[in-house]
Amino acid sequence: MAVFAVITVGALLGMVRFGPVKLGAAGVLFVGLLVGALDKDIAPAVPAGVSALGLALYVYTVGLESGPAFFRELRSQLPVMAGAVVALALTAVVVGYVGHSGFGISGPFLAGGYAGIGTTTPGLAAAQEASADPAQPAVGYAIGYPLAVVITILFISAIAARRRWVARRDPDSGLPPVLVTRTVQVEHETAWGEVPGVADHRVLASEYRPEGGEVQVARGLGRLRPGDLIVLVGGEDDVRAATERLGSTAPVHLLDNRRTVDYRRVLLTNPVLAGHTIAELGLGERYGAAVSRVRRGDVDMLAHDDLVLQLDDRVRVVMPRERITEVSTYLGDTETKVSEVSAVSLGLGLTLGFLIAIPSVTFGSTTLALGTGAGPLVMGMILGWRRRTGPLVWTLPTRANLTLRQIGLLLFLAVVGLTSGYSFRQNAFSLFGLKLVAVLVIGAVVSYTLMVLIAKALGQSRERTMGLLSGYVGNPAITAYANSRVTDSRVNNGYSTLFALAILVKIVCIQLIVGL
Incomplete structure (x- = not known):
């Protein structure tokens, strides 16, 4: 009852417009945190398996949709992809060094905050799996997420206002929008x-x-x-x-x-x-x-x-x-x-995704694994790219894909909010919370600035840069805002180029930050 009540109220909150954006599914997380903060006994009562199932459905369906675009753009956009990897790695270094050495904040909080300024739900799951206390990354994520949306919107607005933008390697508008x-x-x-x-x-x-x-x-x-x-x-x-x-x-x-x-x-x-x-x-x-x-x-x-x-x-x-x-x-x-789902291909795809999520590699005190946040995502990207194997059709009808994705995301965020609310109440509204906000603002500004400079240095157009930044951060609300500022297919193409790749890189960086 609590899970679905949180989903209901959170979805209503997600419809409320705050300036140019809406919270969308993230509204469920914040309502979950509010409810979870009411009593410390709520968290142990919530079944953790619901969260894992929801996350798997979300990342697998994302992979099915983004896989074809990722592999199609791999050769032509390889320099941009490499630049995004470098920017994400440097951001992880900044957040980890400033937060741990400068402010004495522990790795799990920083890892969650890094996931928050990247608005990556699978990254939050990876941080929770790698942390002794799963509530700590959720606190960082809840603080970083709204900061990411606000700061990225400001960056997109600044880019959209730039009329003179040299695009040596991206002169075409690609496919016509109309x-x-x-x-x-x-x-x-x-x-x-x-x-x-x-x-x-x-x-x-x-x-x-x-x-x-x-x-x-x-x-x-x-x-x-x-x-x-x-x-x-x-x-x-x-x-x-x-x-x-x-x-x-x-x-x-x-x-x-x-x-x-x-x-x-x-x-x-x-x-x-x-x-x-x-x-x-x-x-x-x-x-x-x-x-x-x-x-x-x-x-x-x-x-x-x-x-x-x-x-x-x-x-x-x-x-x-x-x-x-x-x-x-x-x-x-x-x-x-149009809403039918092949239970055989969906079940087999998720099974394979969980299988590749199991192996891990240990470096000192840090253990790296794809986990439930990246295993189904990687498998979904591969199978979405392949589209079919003999009689098995891996792709899902668009409506079915979006429905499963939304259900999975809402379940995951509701459970994370309920299980982390009490810890959020204890840590967010304090001097510690202000320190974490400062670290994440620095990290977000450095991260987004690096991505924009890399795209511009590689000769990408203003429109594609807006899409690349949206995919780099990984938030559909930001993409919608970018599309409201310009009408160009390069916005969505840029988003597809980096969205899945950024999730995978963030998951690796997050597991490294947890070990601080």
């Missing part, structure tokens, strides 16, 4: 492959009508001649450039004529197709159809042959009108399956 569809009347004879944006998958055609002919699905286009009509899909700038090359915007829109060719979004729920590319679907050969867009979560992506699909994707298909039922049946299009 896709547009436009019917173009061809006025200049042009080979389709020579149209700007076609070769690099920034513009595609969905429907085509040759002069005097019928509307058809745009497949295998050759030379376009004056009088032809073609529907272009892509970002506003790319479509405009392609339009100027071909001719001008047509007075009619081909998509309004749905007599012979139709289009609709079809939900991909056929598990056999998950993990395959659009080309491997064979829609053109089977049904004379083509994919123009893929919507995953809240992101609309331009389709291309090499785009890998996953369960719960909404695929926009252009097809002959009489093949609609066949295409929908082939892709699945069953709403009841």
Whole structure:
């Protein structure tokens, strides 16, 4: 009863806006601390296994989602990743040295504080596993977390205000944040492959009508001649450039004529197709159809042959009108399956994650292990990257993934708050608490400054730097704030690049700090 009451009230607190941000799930932690502070006998009564289960669900689902982006960006973003590792290690040194040598604060409190300024819940779990008193890291985490959110927001605001920002190695805005569809009347004879944006998958055609002919699905286009009509899909700038090359915007829109060719979004729920590319679907050969867009979560992506699909994707298909039922049946299009979870793949993935969490290495008084905070995360990243193994589909439908993640995080934070509240009451509101705040403010400012300087020195754009800092800190609320300041896909790409890596590095540093 106490756990779910804390979740209820904490979730309500998380909805309250404090300036530009909301606490979100962290509201559960603070309500848990408040309730746990009421009586010292509350902590022993809370089942610790609930916390471990919640954490495992959270980090495993995070790994499944972030794994593909991490391995995809590994080569191109390796210098940035290496810089982030260095910055996190130096931050650990600053927090450990200043806190232990300068203020006499013990390792578990500092480790929790380091996790707090990194807003890493798995890091808190690693600190608790490595500490004799699990309540001490929770005190540091609860103090560091709000400091991290406030200070990072200030950093993001400062970066957003910088209009002149040299980006030697990141000049492109990547994928367009908004896709547009436009019917173009061809006025200049042009080979389709020579149209700007076609070769690099920034513009595609969905429907085509040759002069005097019928509307058809745009497949295998050759030379376009004056009088032809073609529907272009892509970002506003790319479509405009392609339009100027071909001719001008047509007075009619081909998509309004749905007599012979139709289009609709079809939900991909056929598990056999998950993990395959659009080309491997064979829609053109089977049904004379083509994919123009893929919507995953809240992101609309331009389709291309090499785009890998996953369960719960909404695929926009252009097809002959009489093949609609066949295409929908082939892709699945069953709403009841979007929240289904394969117990076999989920159970096996978590089992493997717990297995790799067991081995440990001891250096003097410090023991390093992946633990329940990193084992399932690493395994989730690998399996999410692989997507499927034979008949086993490792990825989860987006809605199911987010639901399990949220449940796991809420359970973990509620238990941590309840079991640590009394210790928080004894330590946070004292001279000791002020010392810890001072150490963590210094650590946070040093950490975030290092990350921004490294990104700028490596030629990253202002927008990607905002995303990199968000992923480096690892807080979705910060990412949302960054997206509210600029509209650019590089923000989310930067977040995905560092989010999982930063968690792993923080877990290692935290275990070293505990040994102080």
